[in-house]
Amino acid sequence: MHTPARFLDLHILHPVTAANLNRDADNDPKTISYGNVTRAFVSPQAWKRPIRLNVEQDLEEHAARTRMVPPLVAQKLQEAQWPDDLATFASAQIVRSAKTKGLKHNAIEGYRTQAMLYLPVDVIDDLVALCEKHRTTLEEAFAAHTPKKKITPVLPAKDLAAHLTSRTASINLFGRMLAELPAGHVEAAVQMAPAFSVHRSDPQPDFFTAVEDLPQDGDSGSAHLQTAFLTTSLFYRFATINITDLHHNLGSATPTETVNDLIALFVRHFILSMPGGKKTSTAPHTLPDLVHYTVRDRRSVSYGAAFEQPVKAAPQGGYTTPARQALTDYAATINRLLGTRHLIAQGHTSTTAKPLTTLGTHHTSFDDLAAACATEATAALTPAHQP
Numbered sequence: 001m002h003t004p005a006r007f008l009d010l011h012i013l014h015p016v017t018a019a020n021l022n023r024d025a026d027n028d029p030k031t032i033s034y035g036n037v038t039r040a041f042v043s044p045q046a047w048k049r050p051i052r053l054n055v056e057q058d059l060e061e062h063a064a065r066t067r068m069v070p071p072l073v074a075q076k077l078q079e080a081q082w083p084d085d086l087a088t089f090a091s092a093q094i095v096r097s098a099k100t101k102g103l104k105h106n107a108i109e110g111y112r113t114q115a116m117l118y119l120p121v122d123v124i125d126d127l128v129a130l131c132e133k134h135r136t137t138l139e140e141a142f143a144a145h146t147p148k149k150k151i152t153p154v155l156p157a158k159d160l161a162a163h164l165t166s167r168t169a170s171i172n173l174f175g176r177m178l179a180e181l182p183a184g185h186v187e188a189a190v191q192m193a194p195a196f197s198v199h200r201s202d203p204q205p206d207f208f209t210a211v212e213d214l215p216q217d218g219d220s221g222s223a224h225l226q227t228a229f230l231t232t233s234l235f236y237r238f239a240t241i242n243i244t245d246l247h248h249n250l251g252s253a254t255p256t257e258t259v260n261d262l263i264a265l266f267v268r269h270f271i272l273s274m275p276g277g278k279k280t281s282t283a284p285h286t287l288p289d290l291v292h293y294t295v296r297d298r299r300s301v302s303y304g305a306a307f308e309q310p311v312k313a314a315p316q317g318g319y320t321t322p323a324r325q326a327l328t329d330y331a332a333t334i335n336r337l338l339g340t341r342h343l344i345a346q347g348h349t350s351t352t353a354k355p356l357t358t359l360g361t362h363h364t365s366f367d368d369l370a371a372a373c374a375t376e377a378t379a380a381l382t383p384a385h386q387p
Contacts, residue, residue: 005242005243006295006377007243007295007296008240008241008374008377009239009294009296010238010240010291011291011294011303012270012290013327015233015235015286015288016235018204019232019278019282020230020282021046023278029231030042030043031201032194032196035308035310038200039198039201040231041196042195047192047237047274048190052170052173052174055173056168059168062168063118063119069094071109071111071112072124073090073128074087074110077090077091086142088110089138091110093141093153093154094111094127094160097155097160098157098180099181100157117164119165119171123163127160131155134155137155138154141154167186167249172250174189189243189246190240190241191240192239193239193302195236196307198234198235198307198310199319203229204230204231206227207226207227208226209224210223210224230278234323239270243263243377250262263378264373267370267373268366268367271288271291271370272287289324290349291348291349291366292331292347292360293346293348293373295343295344295376295377296342303334311326324356328358328359331358332358344376344377347359347369348361348362349365349366349368349369
């Protein structure tokens with residue numbers, strides 16, 4: 001009998017002061033219409049990247065998206081005193097030998113791959129070591145090679161593929177599409193929704209000037225004039241982790257403690273990371289007002305629909321209190337509609353000291369919440385939930 005997947009859902013209400021976290025093609029803040037009003041909008045990619053980089057920084061385990069693997073290998077071989085033409089030939093072997101027909105590449109641009117590869121950064125050194133190991137074979141193949149003819153693959157495909165499909169924790173979290181090497185495909189355990197303001201939020205103009213600090217005689221006024229646009233917003237942010245898929249990606253032999261640590265690390269950085277758009281002139285380094293989690297079997301549930309009708313400001317001003325109430329009311333409605341049969345656990349923390357009983361266990365801090373939801377997401381797993 002198939003057991004349904006386990007999900008950890010994360011809901012955040014996050015007030016952000018004047019900012020341009022995610023720009024459109026005109027460098028203005030992105031917006032979207034929802035509930036027939038304009039909302040501030042931040043794409044999941046803009047928020048996901050700083051989360052990923054912070055996870056990798058804490059684990060000291062970095063990955064990169066790049067087309068430049070062969071040129072970087074050639075550069076390192078040249079630094080190791082390989083002749084330039086031999087180093088280039090060796091780097092070409094990476095794309096030619098990785099599989100029967102080779103990886104798609106651009107030969108006139110240093111054999112860079114056509115598709116971006118997402119892999120651990122230390123794979124570059126591993127590939128250099130592989131070339132060093134097979135240097136004699138490469139030298140013989142280079143000597144026999146006729147210019148303008150297709151390069152004959154000589155590096156071991158199995159070893160190359162193993163390096164190009166290796167993983168980091170962030171790859172196991174965020175997934176990887178690698179169509180040319182299907183064994184390298186990793187189904188993302190994390191799904192992240194676009195963030196949007198729970199209220200109407202039109203971009204507002206910010207006219208500014210830059211003064212000439214070294215004016216010439218007769219110069220007056222400003223050297224530069226421009227109008228930028230900013231938004232102020234209370235964002236609803238949502239992400240879910242498919243715990244079953246994460247177990248599968250990490251491997252069944254991975255200790256539960258390691259899985260828990262990775263989940264908690266992601267949760268902390270989902271709460272605290274910020275996109276970097278226009279940060280030097282807006283410094284919008286605010287913290288969430290409310291973080292709520294649920295652990296569910298069968299499917300995840302976003303609370304984004306709670307804000308299809310835009311939140312109205314409280315009589316004394318501010319959207320935070322009415323938005324918090326709207327989310328709490330919607331959570332109660334979802335529990336009524338779905339029942340709690342597949343609701344394994346839930347909890348929250350907030351800037352308000354008063355526990356919100358509808359949202360489950362009250363935690364005193366972000367760290368406490370992250371540790372607790374990670375433990376609860378895996379504690380009640382049956383073997384059928386795991387790979």
